[in-house]
Amino acid sequence: MKFAAVKEFDNFYEPVIKEPFDMKGKWRMKHFKNEHPIVLELGCGKGEYSVGLAKHFPEKNFIGVDIKGARMFIGAEQALKEDMKNVAFLRTRIDFIADFFEEDEIDEIWLTFSDPQPKKVNKRLSAPPFIERYKKILKKGGIVHMKTDSDLLFEYTEEQIAEQNYECLELTWDLYGELPENIDPVTRDIFHIKTHYEKLFTSRGSVIKYCKFKIH
Numbered sequence: 001m002k003f004a005a006v007k008e009f010d011n012f013y014e015p016v017i018k019e020p021f022d023m024k025g026k027w028r029m030k031h032f033k034n035e036h037p038i039v040l041e042l043g044c045g046k047g048e049y050s051v052g053l054a055k056h057f058p059e060k061n062f063i064g065v066d067i068k069g070a071r072m073f074i075g076a077e078q079a080l081k082e083d084m085k086n087v088a089f090l091r092t093r094i095d096f097i098a099d100f101f102e103e104d105e106i107d108e109i110w111l112t113f114s115d116p117q118p119k120k121v122n123k124r125l126s127a128p129p130f131i132e133r134y135k136k137i138l139k140k141g142g143i144v145h146m147k148t149d150s151d152l153l154f155e156y157t158e159e160q161i162a163e164q165n166y167e168c169l170e171l172t173w174d175l176y177g178e179l180p181e182n183i184d185p186v187t188r189d190i191f192h193i194k195t196h197y198e199k200l201f202t203s204r205g206s207v208i209k210y211c212k213f214k215i216h
């Protein structure tokens with residue numbers, strides 16, 4: 001039901017396999033109709049983080065990406081009801097992300113509560129095959145953010161940052177425990193926007209980890 005409905009939304013895109021996708025390189029011009037930076041949330045689930053960030057940063061554009069259209073219906077519907085023009089959703093496997101954006105089209109990427117993939121290392125969203133895809137679309141100096149409850153995924157990502165010589169800008173194993181009292185209000189607000197899984201995990205006492213790094 002939700003999956004059928006979301007396809008009609010004008011803030012929801014579902015590329016047809018093997019057909020050219022006419023938004024590639026034109027998201028600013030054709031969808032957002034501005035020249036603002038574009039931020040992707042990969043594995044956005046219900047999209048509340050993309051919507052939350054979009055409210056805080058009206059001068060940036062946000063695109064939530066996931067394979068589950070029925071989940072994204074929640075965020076896409078909220079954005080439409082609230083007449084938010086700076087957030088959109090794209091249904092695809094993240095594995096094909098470089099097919100839908102042009103080189104340098106993206107300014108930042110958020111990986112929020114990504115599946116830790118305990119057995120399939122190369123399916124982790126911070127593994128080299130995914131980072132290579134991000135490099136194709138992310139501007140030089142663009143930032144990758146990760147928020148997770150998973151020790152396994154976070155430890156792996158920390159190792160990748162060191163092994164692959166990514167530039168680590170921030171890294172904490174206890175985001176909310178370590179937020180300084182005098183942190184600026186914008187940063188505090190960003191960290192307090194919580195995804196669906198984040199609310200679930202924090203209510204169970206999980207400690208949230210965060211890092212921010214440059215891949216090229």
Ligand SMILES: C[S@@+](CC[C@H](N)C(=O)[O-])C[C@H]1O[C@@H](n2cnc3c(N)ncnc32)[C@H](O)[C@@H]1O
Nearest residue numbers: 043044045066067068093094112113195196197
């Ligand atoms: C654990 S959920 C987190 C959802 C959301 N970020 C949150 O924090 O509430 C992981 C999400 O990533 C999506 N996902 C995982 N691997 C994917 C892939 N390769 N391509 C597209 N979506 C993927 C799943 O469909 C799921 O919605």
